[in-house]
Amino acid sequence: MKPFNYAVISSLCALIIGVLLIVWPDVAVNYLVITVGVLFLLPGLLGLFSYFASAGKRREAGIRQAFPVIALGSSLFGLWLMIMPEFFIGILMYVLGVLLVLGGISQLVNFASARAYIPVPAGVYVLPSAILVTGIVVLFNPFQAATVPFIVLGAASVVYALTDLFRLLRFRRKRNGQIEDITPIEEMKEE
Secondary structure, rough: HHHHHHHOOOOOOOOHHHHHHHHHHHHHHHHHHHHHHHHHHHHHHHHHHHHHHOHHHHHHOOOOOOHHHHHHHHHHHHHHHHHHHHHHHHHHHHHHHHHHHHHHHHHHHHHHOOOOOOOOOOOHHHHHHHHHHHHHHHHHHHHHHOOOOOOOOOHHHHHHHHHHHHHHHHHHHEEEHHHHEOHHHHHHHOO
């Protein structure tokens, strides 16, 4: 495939993915959890399969091997993540919200107690306050908070795709009647 065509296809794919992440971020969160479930399931199944596949050889050799409980647990946990992703998203976001609230409060208390020893500028309280507010928002709206990173990722993908398409269309050259992507100076080879 010609470099220009590949770059255009790559940019269009990034654009499509970005739009999908912006339009359906909640679906992206679910698929991320399902993907994590697959990543737990596959090694677990591999461990179980290799245990049962080598059972005959171990028996012949008189070797006793413990049942791979971790592989079974990994497989079951992976299945659970794949079957019930919303459950885990909810739990994760509540845990994250509690951690953010506790972290924000802790930082505010530490800065307030440090005032007894040294002057603490008012601007130092801004980030801990923002962390505390973020934690409260996550606790009261966990599912919306879970989708925000995917919206940001989608927006970044759209910006990347549009910038790259602009570059491809604006800064191209023709060689032998074919449109080619330009080669940056650092990548040019001596001819």
